[in-house]
Amino acid sequence: MEDTEGTFETKELTISMGPQHPATHGVLRLVLDLDGESVVKCTPYVGYLHRGVEKLGENRTYLAALPLTDRLDYISSMNNNVGYVNAVEKLFGIEAPERAKFIRTMVAEMGRISSHIIWLGTHVLDIGATTPFLYAFRERERILDLFEMVCGARLTVSYPRIGGVKNDISQEFLDELYDFVLDFPSKMDDYETLVTENRIWKERTVGIGVISAEEAINWGLTGGTLRGSGVNYDVRKYAPYDAYDKVEFDVPVGQKGDCYDRYVVRIGEMRQANRIIKQCIEKLPPGPVMADAPKYTLPPKEMILKDMEHLIHQFVLITKGPSVPEGEVYMGTEVPKGELGFYFVSDGTGKPYRMRVRAPSFVHASVLPRLCQGGLVADVIANIGTIDIVLGECDR
Amino acid sequence: MEPLQVIREEFTDDIISVVEFRGQVSITIRRDHVLDMSRFLHDEPGLYFNYLLDLCGVDYLGKRKPRFEVVYHLYSLKYRHMIRLKAQVPEDDCTIQSVTPVWVGADWHEREAFDMYGIAFKGHPDLRRILMPEDWEGHPLRKDYPVKGPEKEWSGFIDVLDRSKRFREFEWHE
Numbered sequence: 001m002e003d004t005e006g007t008f009e010t011k012e013l014t015i016s017m018g019p020q021h022p023a024t025h026g027v028l029r030l031v032l033d034l035d036g037e038s039v040v041k042c043t044p045y046v047g048y049l050h051r052g053v054e055k056l057g058e059n060r061t062y063l064a065a066l067p068l069t070d071r072l073d074y075i076s077s078m079n080n081n082v083g084y085v086n087a088v089e090k091l092f093g094i095e096a097p098e099r100a101k102f103i104r105t106m107v108a109e110m111g112r113i114s115s116h117i118i119w120l121g122t123h124v125l126d127i128g129a130t131t132p133f134l135y136a137f138r139e140r141e142r143i144l145d146l147f148e149m150v151c152g153a154r155l156t157v158s159y160p161r162i163g164g165v166k167n168d169i170s171q172e173f174l175d176e177l178y179d180f181v182l183d184f185p186s187k188m189d190d191y192e193t194l195v196t197e198n199r200i201w202k203e204r205t206v207g208i209g210v211i212s213a214e215e216a217i218n219w220g221l222t223g224g225t226l227r228g229s230g231v232n233y234d235v236r237k238y239a240p241y242d243a244y245d246k247v248e249f250d251v252p253v254g255q256k257g258d259c260y261d262r263y264v265v266r267i268g269e270m271r272q273a274n275r276i277i278k279q280c281i282e283k284l285p286p287g288p289v290m291a292d293a294p295k296y297t298l299p300p301k302e303m304i305l306k307d308m309e310h311l312i313h314q315f316v317l318i319t320k321g322p323s324v325p326e327g328e329v330y331m332g333t334e335v336p337k338g339e340l341g342f343y344f345v346s347d348g349t350g351k352p353y354r355m356r357v358r359a360p361s362f363v364h365a366s367v368l369p370r371l372c373q374g375g376l377v378a379d380v381i382a383n384i385g386t387i388d389i390v391l392g393e394c395d396r
Numbered sequence: 397m398e399p400l401q402v403i404r405e406e407f408t409d410d411i412i413s414v415v416e417f418r419g420q421v422s423i424t425i426r427r428d429h430v431l432d433m434s435r436f437l438h439d440e441p442g443l444y445f446n447y448l449l450d451l452c453g454v455d456y457l458g459k460r461k462p463r464f465e466v467v468y469h470l471y472s473l474k475y476r477h478m479i480r481l482k483a484q485v486p487e488d489d490c491t492i493q494s495v496t497p498v499w500v501g502a503d504w505h506e507r508e509a510f511d512m513y514g515i516a517f518k519g520h521p522d523l524r525r526i527l528m529p530e531d532w533e534g535h536p537l538r539k540d541y542p543v544k545g546p547e548k549e550w551s552g553f554i555d556v557l558d559r560s561k562r563f564r565e566f567e568w569h570e
Binding site for chain 1: 415417418420422446447448449450452454455459467469473476478480499500501502503504505508512525526527528529536537541543
């Protein structure tokens with residue numbers, strides 16, 4: 001018999017995991033240089049969803065630029081709004097009333113749960129576990145129905161406003177939310193039974209995409225991606241905003257920095273978010289939901305047709321915008337994907353001179369080459385799922 | 397503020413002005429020694445600015461003479477203080493040193509600043525457009541770039557329209 005163990009001539013194959021692909025969670029293009037099955041080099045190309053949010057924000061007043069932020073990370077739009085509104089309130093120097101802060105904390109944590117449900121469903125679906133996807137979306141439907149009850153929109157909400165929230169919540173909303181909160185931990189146990197101790201899941205994610213704590217800090221990672229490596233950095237604890245200093249919650253932190261630890265961290269975050277919502281419902285104070293700052297916030301609708309002063313305020317705030325002091329402000333808030341930062345440069349007019357959005361998905365997409373190098377093609381899919389990017393935020 | 401004193405003593409020639417607004421400190425600096433300053437801020441015990449939160453450009457067309465500014469937001473995880481550095485970049489010599497040797501995460505932020513403003517970063521490993529297509533002309537976030545977009549349509553879009561024309565004429569076969 002001939003000796004078939006001779007050397008084969010191989011060469012590197014360059015394939016494009018193109019913008020349209022079921023597992024890239026949006027329009028992300030990866031050009032992979034492969035040597036057989038292992039990845040030699042990975043180059044991400046982003047920008048397919050670039051809509052010019054920063055340029056548009058420079059031509060609108062602060063209130064009119066709020067719906068632009070809904071569409072940044074379209075999965076958790078409540079959190080984007082809360083981040084924007086907090087940064088603008090810091091720039092103006094006004095503060096929202098207590099009830100509005102608790103309501104904002106509550107809807108932000110609901111947004112966190114619903115965003116992590118999508119992460120869980122799509123990540124495990126890419127790797128092959130097809131069952132949790134549909135069952136987890138059951139919970140997300142309940143949350144979106146609650147959003148519709150409070151502000152009329154399911155996905156792009158624009159509910160938190162500068163100075164508070166748009167309208168008060170009803171008792172029916174609180175009752176249904178409380179039912180959800182009591183029910184959620186048992187549902188989480190169901191999903192964890194399917195995935196967490198599963199041998200196939202562990203083989204696909206333990207030891208994949210490892211990044212050490214110092215490297216993760218140097219790359220600028222935030223949120224669950226950073227906490228999986230053991231760094232206990234959470235903006236809600238380091239620089240609390242809204243009502244986060246009045247509720248008790250823990251921040252789950254991983255150890256090794258692989259995909260499995262990031263998975264465990266995000267599951268823990270969902271349970272902690274549930275805990276925060278329960279405390280917010282129990283501690284909700286009575287009072288107004290919009291700050292009493294007539295120069296910066298819109299007056300209540302019923303006063304506009306009765307009082308001349310309110311009519312003039314409404315007219316000036318909508319057309320020209322509020323008169324903002326000159327200066328610059330950066331404020332970061334913890335959205336489900338990481339730290340969303342807004343940097344405003346104000347030149348005294350009612351429109352921001354520069355509105356900069358520091359998107360966590362942009363930074364996380366840049367670390368993909370580092371994670372994928374040396375791994376297999378199947379691990380590229382696991383890595384894309386674990387860094388949890390949304391291209392709307394990455395490209396703005 | 398404590399870090400402010402240390403920075404003022406170490407780099408007195410480069411600092412142009414220091415402003416505090418809403419509890420946040422902004423230091424405007426000359427662009428010549430940005431890399432040395434970054435290394436100092438990163439390594440100095442007592443400062444340890446190990447986290448680069450954000451790097452962006454700002455265009456001050458018509459308002460100020462060095463037209464562009466590159467803004468760095470630095471954060472220290474150990475001491476929990478934040479600082480903002482603003483390096484002024486003139487229009488005719490639109491370059492500045494890259495800080496990727498100190499923070500690797502500055503890579504994509506600098507590519508975006510180059511794409512949107514045209515500021516070139518010396519020493520950057522791979523400086524090319526990131527959000528706009530590779531053959532785009534112009535830098536969109538500059539103040540003299542129209543919001544509606546350029547008058548001349550991008551060649552890639554014309555390409556797509558041409559290719560779709562073929563599918564518009566449909567012949568029915570009996």
